[in-house]
Amino acid sequence: MKMHLSTWSSRRPRLRAVLIMVTALLLIDCTSARSGETPKVRPAGVAGSFYPADPKALATMIDGFLAKAAPPPLTDVVALVSPHAGYEYAGQVAAYSYALLKGRKFERVVVIAPSHYEAFGFASVYDGTAYSTPLGQVPVDRDFAAKLVKLSPLIRFSNMGHGAGPNQPEHALEDQLPFLQRVLGQFQLVPIVIGDQSYETCRALGLALAKLIPGTNTLIVASSDLSHYHPYADAVKIDHKTLKAIEEWDYLSMSRNFATQVWEACGGYPIIAAMIASERLGASHAQVLNYANSGDTAGDKSRVVGYGAVAFVKNPARNGAQEAPFALTQREKDELLRLARKSVETAVHEHKMYDAAAPAAEALNQERGAFVTLKEHGELRGCIGYIAPMKPLYLTVRDVAAYAAVRDTRFQPVTGHELHLLEYEISVLSPLRRVLDINEIKVGQHGLVMKQGDAEGLLLPQVATEQKWDRNTFLEETCYKAGLSRTAWKDAETDIFRFSALVFGERRPVEALTPLDLFRNPRAWPSPPAPGSPSPTAALF
DSSP states (O other): OOOOHHHHHHHHHHHHHHHHHHHHHHHHHHHHHHHTOOOOEEOOSSBTTTBOSSHHHHHHHHHHHHHHOOOOOOOSEEEEEEOOSOHHHHHHHHHHHHGGGTTOOOSEEEEEEEOSSOOOSSEEEEOSSEEEETTEEEEBOHHHHHHHHTTOTTEEEESTTOOOOSSSOOOTTGGGHHHHHHHHOSOEEEEEEEOSOOHHHHHHHHHHHHHHSTTSOEEEEEEOOOOEEEOHHHHHHHHHHHHHHHHHTOHHHHHHHHHTTSSOOTTHHHHHHHHHHHHHTTEEEEEEEEEEEHHHHTSOOSSEEEEEEEEEEEOTTTTGGGGOOOOOOHHHHHHHHHHHHHHHHHHHHHSSOOOOOOOSOHHHHSBOOEEEEEEETTEEEEEEEESSOOSBHHHHHHHHHHHHHHTOTTSOOOOGGGGGGEEEEEEEEOOOEEOSSGGGOOTTTEEEEEEETTEEEEEOHHHHHHHTOOHHHHHHHHHHHTTSOTTGGGSTTOEEEEEEEEEEESSOOSOOBOHHHHHHOGGGSOSOOOTTSOOGGGGOO
C-alpha cells in the first residue's frame, strides 16, 4: 500500500503514541508474567480536566510549553520540583523543570507527591503494576519499590493516595507523567504519595532513596504547588519566602514553617523528602528555574495559586555563596536592643506583648530566627528564641525577649525591681544546614541543633567559647541538652544541624532554652498570665 508523505507525517505523532503504549503494555505483561500476578493499572484520573485527554492534543500542548522554556544550563541534576495544577495554569512553569531533561535518559523516575484527599501516616508506594495516561502506560519498577518498602516501616505498599475515582481523583503524581513521557520516552516509575506532615516520614523516605539510588540512573521529582488563594501581591511575597528557604537548603525550618503555614507549599513534605535524599546523593544547591502564579497564567489576580520550578544539583562548593554572613548596622543593633528592653518592661509591668511599630530598616523586616538572652549580675536570667525564621526580625526579638523574661521555665518570672539590673544580648541566627562532616563545625562560629526523633537540643555558638569546649565536647553537650546520651551524635538516627549567629549586646550567655524545652514540660510554665499576655504556644516553633 502506498502512503502519501503528508499523510504519514500527519499520523506520525499518533502512531508514536500507539507504539509507546504497546511497548509499555508488553513490559507490564512480561513483569506480571514473571511474578505471576494480575496487572493492576492505575487509570488516568484527571485526563480531560487537568490536561487534554486526546494524546495528540496533549503532546502538542506539552511540546509547546517545552519550546518556550529556557532554564539555565545545569549538569548533575539529582531532583526536580514541579507544580501539579492544571496545565493551562501551571504547565509553562513545569516545563522549566522538564526542559532540563531534554536529551537525557533516566531508566527510573521516583515521583513523590502529596495526598489531597486521604490522610495516612506513611509514604505510600503504589501497589500496582503501572500508571496510565493518554500517552500510554508507565510501568512501576516493582523490584526497586520492594527494596524501598523494606527499609522503613514508614514506607509501605498501598493504594492510599493513588485513587483515580471520579469523586476524588488524586492528580499530584499523575500530573507529572505526561511531561516525563514526552521528554524521556520509556522509563520505569516509582510512584510515592506522602500522606502526612511528618519530618520523620520525609527523613525515612529520603534516607531510603539515598541508600538505593547510588549506582543507578534515577531521577527524583517532587510534585508541589506553592501558596493557595491569596491576593496576587500577597501570594508573590509568600511564595518567594518559600523559594528562598528552598534555596537556603534549610529543610528543618521548612518542615516547621510548612506545618504552621508560615511558608506554604501543598507538596512541601515531598520537597523536603527530595532534599534529604538529594543531599545524601551529593546535591547541596537548589536552583529556582521559574516562578509564576495563576494570576500570571490565567488572569484572575484576586485569589491565586503559586507555582515554582526548582532543580537540586550537585555543587562541590556546598552552596557557600548562600552562607554569606548576615549584617546589621550599629544603629539597627541599638534599635533591636531598645525593642527588647521595651518588650520585657511591657511583659513585666503590663502582662501583655509590646505593640511594636514596623521599623524602616529592611534588615529588621527580614524573617530571621533569633534568641534574646537576659543576665543579671553576670548570671543567666533567661534565654528563649525562635529557631526557624517565623516572623520579621523585629517581631521575633520582641516576642522572645518577653518570653525570656516571663516564660523561661528554669527561672521565676522577672519582677519589676529587677528590670534595671538586666543585661541584654541578641543572637540573630542564620539558616540551618545539616552537618555532613563534623570537621565542618567551627567552634565559636557555629551553633548546633541536635535532633533524634522528637528529642532536640540547641546550643548557641558563644556557649562553646564561654565554656572553652573543643568540638567533641560541644557535640556531647548538645546531645545532653537534647536529652540524649552524650554519644548520640554518632548515631545514624541523629541529625546534626549547624548555624552561625550575629551576636551583640552587653554580655554573653552560657546556655539557651529552645521553644521545644517549653513544650516538653508544660507543667513547668509559670502561673497563668493575666488576660492579654503572650500565649505560651506562641513560643513553640
